Amino acid sequence: VNTLIYNVTQIVLLTVCSISLAIMLSKVNNRYLSATYKGIIILPIFLSWIVVQYIVFAFLSVDRGIINDIVTSLGGQEIHWYSEPVYWRFIMPFAYLWKNVGYYSALYVAAIAGISTDYYEAAQLDGATEWQQTKYITLPLLQPTVIVLVLLWAGKIFNGGLGDWNAFYTLPNDAGALYKATDVIDTYVYRALKKINDYGMSTAVGLYQSVVGFVLVSVSNWIIKKINPERALF
Numbered sequence: 001v002n003t004l005i006y007n008v009t010q011i012v013l014l015t016v017c018s019i020s021l022a023i024m025l026s027k028v029n030n031r032y033l034s035a036t037y038k039g040i041i042i043l044p045i046f047l048s049w050i051v052v053q054y055i056v057f058a059f060l061s062v063d064r065g066i067i068n069d070i071v072t073s074l075g076g077q078e079i080h081w082y083s084e085p086v087y088w089r090f091i092m093p094f095a096y097l098w099k100n101v102g103y104y105s106a107l108y109v110a111a112i113a114g115i116s117t118d119y120y121e122a123a124q125l126d127g128a129t130e131w132q133q134t135k136y137i138t139l140p141l142l143q144p145t146v147i148v149l150v151l152l153w154a155g156k157i158f159n160g161g162l163g164d165w166n167a168f169y170t171l172p173n174d175a176g177a178l179y180k181a182t183d184v185i186d187t188y189v190y191r192a193l194k195k196i197n198d199y200g201m202s203t204a205v206g207l208y209q210s211v212v213g214f215v216l217v218s219v220s221n222w223i224i225k226k227i228n229p230e231r232a233l234f
Helices: 002-026 031-046 049-060 066-073 085-113 117-125 130-141 143-154 166-170 176-182 185-196 199-227
Strands: none
Touching (some): 002 085, 049 066, 049 085, 085 143, 085 176, 117 130, 166 185
16 A cells, blocks of 8 residues: 555656746756756755665754754654654655656756747747746647656556665665555565565565556556547557
8 A cells, every 4th residue: 555655646746846847947047057956956866765864864863863953942842753654654755756856857858948939939929928838838748758757657656666665665764663654565575585585475576566567557558548649658
């Protein structure tokens, strides 16, 4: 259940946030500022999850964490982040979004750059506002990119972290108290493999994930073909 919930949440957040960021970046006319902003938001993708784990720990450590320092300075009680599963249902999607949104924003920026400026010039001559240009030109012409990415993600819907399950193993420090909120199929199989060395089970789970992913991609593509045949991948 965690695997499905997290992946659906991440797909929605990544799609909405990356498109929004890409549109805002495309509106920056200063080349230096545009390059600076792009560099800042894409930087986290180059960090390993181990590095991200240390960054998260610096914020959430009970006795030395930045957040607890702020909370206690305001008269509040220390929060034991690594023993309270409820917080991690928000921490995990946020951390994944922070690390990956820059990469997908760059893809959408490239897609926006490929849209002919003639459309926008014609819209401006007709008196269209910035929002109207975005709604009736940018968003519809981004549909092919959105569809491709969503189909690729659909194939990984039963893989932890959309295939990047290290986030769910490293960020919570493998704390047993957090399994309820952070355990996904891949982390469960990994721990089981370490304890009982059942390679057959891990292979079976991997095959199951691949088959389900293939079926989901095929069904999603079939639905898209029914709605708009030109947007389907195959």
